[in-house]
Structure formats: C-alpha cells, structure tokens
Amino acid sequence: MAKQISDLKxxxxxxxxxxxxxxxxxxxxxxxxxxLDPDNEAPCKHIANYFECGSITDFDTVYNFGKKADIITIEIEKVNIEALEQLEKEGKHVYPxxxxxxxxxxxxxxxQFFKENDIPTAPFQLVNSQEDMLNSSIPFPYILKQRKDGYDGKGVMKINNAADVENxxxxxxLIEELVDFEKEIAVIVARNPNGDVKTFPMVEMEFNAEANLVEFLISPSTYPEAIQERAEVIAKNIASSLNITGxxxxxxxxxxxxxILVNELAPRPHNSGHHTIEGNYVSQFEQHLRAIFNLPLGDTRAINNAVMINLLGEKNHNGVAKxxxxxxxxxxxxxxxxxxxxKYTKPFRKMGHITVVDQNRESAIEKANYIKNTLKVIS
Structure with a gap:
C-alpha cells in the first residue's frame, strides 16, 4: 500500500x-x-477511536460503516456478507x-470444502429434518450441529439414540460421526496478500464438559514433533486452499x-491463541494486523510454557460482575x-482470561489449577 499503516483506518x-x-x-x-457493534456497552466502546452502535447483520448499517474504513475485518463471523461483497466491488479491502x-x-x-480439498475430517451428512436424522447412514451416537449461528458450544448436541432425535x-x-479422540488441538495460521504463511506452534485444549467451552489451553504441545508438523501442514494447506488473508x-x-481430523475453522483471532500475548514473540492479534496490512509476518515461536485459563461466569450468577x-x-x-x-456476568459467559507463563510446564499447570479454583466471577 502507498499509505503508511498509521495513515489508514x-x-x-x-x-x-x-x-x-x-x-x-x-x-x-x-x-x-x-x-460497529449492536451493544452500546460493548467492551471496545471506550478504547476505539470511533464507536457505532448498530447491527452487524444489516446491509445498510454494515455498508455505510465500511465506507468509513480503509480495511475492514471481523471479530465474529455472523455479519452481513452482501454488504462486504459490495464494499469489495467498490475497492475496499475486506480481510478475511x-x-x-x-x-x-x-x-x-x-x-463440504474439507471433503472437496482432501482435508481429513470426521464422516458427516447434511440433514434438514428429524426424519433425515433417523435415516442417517451415520450410526448412533453422533454429534448434531446447526449449520449456522453456533458458537462457544451453542448449537451442538450429542444424539445418543432415536429417542433423542425428538428434542x-x-x-x-449436519451430523458427524462421534470421534474417539485423545486430545483437542489447535493451530493458528496467518497469511498475507503476498502469500507468506506462518503457523503458531500447536496447542492442546481441555474443555469444560458442561459448557462445551475451552477451560485450559496449554502451549507448547508435548506431542511428538511429527504430529505437530502434520497439524501445522494441514493448517497451512487450508489457508492456501482458501487463499485467505488474515x-x-x-x-x-x-x-x-x-x-488428525479437522473439526472447525475460525477466520479471525481465536480463543486458542490468547496465550500468545505473553507466551510468544508475536501475538495472534499483532500477527492478524501484520497479515491484513500486508506486512512481514512476525516470529511465532513460543518464548516459554504458557497456560491460558478462560474466566467464565459462575453458575447461578446473573448481574453486575464481581x-x-x-x-x-x-x-x-x-x-x-x-x-x-x-459489566454483566451470566453462567459460562466469557468474562476474561488469565495466562500463566513459567519455565516449568508442570508448575504452570499447577498454578493454572489453583487459579481455576480460586478466581470466581460472581454477581
């Protein structure tokens, strides 16, 4: 770009x-x-140079907002695509x-993109009715996912038998074969318009079974190097197949x-990369900026062992957060x-995160467990 990064909006x-x-x-x-956010008290309100309260799914609102910027990006996928397409036609840079x-x-x-591009994933079938679910070629038990609008564990359920289909x-x-997995992992990859690609080291995730949310994230992984390299190659191949920027x-x-089976994608900074702020030479947020502004990508290596703990609202607590x-x-x-x-907490709402950095991996995990049992978000 002819303009310097500090001249752009x-x-x-x-x-x-x-x-x-x-x-x-x-x-x-x-x-x-x-x-642009529909919540007039959104977390970004007081630190953005410009804040507009409005719908991110309304064509006119998104289009008129986008005209004010040089580059447009997202922090959530549920946005008005038609407005972004129009902005792209008019020369705006939209990344992803x-x-x-x-x-x-x-x-x-x-x-279907995974299947067409030979990306390893669990067997699946698209369904539109309970009758389709009962007649599926995928045996019980299986995982049922809503095709749109699911996030943070919402829109996902396990179907154990025909009786469960009623609810x-x-x-x-879509329904997926239930995967007998040993560990959930994630790799974050960045790609700029020049086609430069870099991955962050693979991380391991542990989930809260009740909320279906990441509870702990541990970096770097201790899996054999061959497995980590395979996971990073898969991530790079997906980024290249998508020709994504960001x-x-x-x-x-x-x-x-x-x-290794791919579960889902998120084309933006992600919960599985929060540890990079303190744990890596470049954070996922800086890397995203470098990618979308077509700058050299940063050094993704881990500086130290890092454990990230999601700070979730406690059960049975609704109200002003304490x-x-x-x-x-x-x-x-x-x-x-x-x-x-x-301002307000509710059960399992993401209210913050804590990162523990330590030269000793087991010490970092021990501290993380103490934090999990000590720090509570209540009302």
Whole structure:
C-alpha cells in the first residue's frame, strides 16, 4: 500500500473481547480503529477511536460503516456478507475476504470444502429434518450441529439414540460421526496478500464438559514433533486452499490411533491463541494486523510454557460482575490478567482470561489449577 499503516483506518465488525485485544495491539501501530457493534456497552466502546452502535447483520448499517474504513475485518463471523461483497466491488479491502466468511458461516459448506480439498475430517451428512436424522447412514451416537449461528458450544448436541432425535435442533444441520479422540488441538495460521504463511506452534485444549467451552489451553504441545508438523501442514494447506488473508484458527482432534481430523475453522483471532500475548514473540492479534496490512509476518515461536485459563461466569450468577479472588492470583509470579470489560456476568459467559507463563510446564499447570479454583466471577 502507498499509505503508511498509521495513515489508514481499520474498521472492525464486532466490539467484543477479540476486537478489544485487537485494538490494544493496533494502538502500538498508531492505527485509527472504528468499531460497529449492536451493544452500546460493548467492551471496545471506550478504547476505539470511533464507536457505532448498530447491527452487524444489516446491509445498510454494515455498508455505510465500511465506507468509513480503509480495511475492514471481523471479530465474529455472523455479519452481513452482501454488504462486504459490495464494499469489495467498490475497492475496499475486506480481510478475511467475504467469500471466506460466507463459506465458514455455514458448517455444512465448511465440511463440504474439507471433503472437496482432501482435508481429513470426521464422516458427516447434511440433514434438514428429524426424519433425515433417523435415516442417517451415520450410526448412533453422533454429534448434531446447526449449520449456522453456533458458537462457544451453542448449537451442538450429542444424539445418543432415536429417542433423542425428538428434542433435536430443527432446520438445516449436519451430523458427524462421534470421534474417539485423545486430545483437542489447535493451530493458528496467518497469511498475507503476498502469500507468506506462518503457523503458531500447536496447542492442546481441555474443555469444560458442561459448557462445551475451552477451560485450559496449554502451549507448547508435548506431542511428538511429527504430529505437530502434520497439524501445522494441514493448517497451512487450508489457508492456501482458501487463499485467505488474515488469521485462521484450525481446531482439530488427535484420535486414539494417531490420526488428525479437522473439526472447525475460525477466520479471525481465536480463543486458542490468547496465550500468545505473553507466551510468544508475536501475538495472534499483532500477527492478524501484520497479515491484513500486508506486512512481514512476525516470529511465532513460543518464548516459554504458557497456560491460558478462560474466566467464565459462575453458575447461578446473573448481574453486575464481581471478581472474587483476584488479589490472591495476582500474587503469583508469571500471572497475567485480562478482564474484558463486560459489566454483566451470566453462567459460562466469557468474562476474561488469565495466562500463566513459567519455565516449568508442570508448575504452570499447577498454578493454572489453583487459579481455576480460586478466581470466581460472581454477581
């Protein structure tokens, strides 16, 4: 680009915690940031250069907002694609590209993309009714996913038998063979318009079974180098097949027989990369900025062992958020606190994250467990 990065305006669709952390990094580049979000108290409101309260799914709102920016990006996939397509036709840079967002918005289309491009994934079938579910070629038990609008564990359920189908989601869905996996992993890959590609080291994830949300993330992985390299190659191949500009989070399973299966994609900064702020030479947020502004990609190597803990709202608590135990955990060496600025808590709402950095992996995990049991978000 002819202009310097500090002369350009970055428009972000969505003003939640991902947008907030992206702005925090953009400040280092003296970037002007513009935010569009439907919540008038969104976490980004008070740190963006310009904040607009409005729908990110309405054509006119997104189109008129986009005209104010030089580059447009997203922090959530549920945005108006037609407006972004029109902005692209008029010469605006939209990263990730609208065609990529459209593909990833629909988990059924995403799965078909995997199949067409020989990307390893669990066997699946697209369904539109309970009758389709009962007559599926995939045996019970299986995983049922809504094709659109699912996030943070929502829109996913396990169907154990025919009786469960009566309470299944309605409308377009997909069903997947239940994977007997050993570990859930993720690789974040970045690609700029020049075609330069870099991956962050593979991370391991542990989930809260009740909320179906990541509870712990551990970096770097201790799996054999061959497995880690295979996961990174898969992520690079997907980014190249999509011809994406920006960041892409690739969530995968390692099966008990050592295979790697791709689960889902997210074309933006992602929960599986929060540890990179303190744990890696370049953070996922800086890397996303480097990619979309076509700058050299940064050094993704891990500096140290890092464990990220999602700070979720406690069960049975709805109301103004209070953080119980914060001083106790801040007394521990290597602990970094990130609160997202959300005024109200509710059960399992993402309210922040904590990263523990330590030269000793087991020590980092021990500290993370203490934090999990000590720090609570209540009302």
């Amino acid at each position: 970055l428009g972000i669709l969505g003003g939640g915690q991902l947008g907030r952390m992206l702005i925090q990094e953009a400040i280092n580049y003296n970037l002007t940031t513009l935010i 590209q609208s065609r990529v967002i459209r593909l990833i918005q629909d988990k059924g289309v995403q799965k 299944a989601f309605e409308g377009p869905c 960041l892409l989070a690739v969530e995968m399973f390692i099966t008990r027989d050592g295979n 953080y119980h135990g914060l001083e106790k955990i801040m007394a521990i060496d290597g602990v970094y606190v990130h609160l997202y600025g959300k």
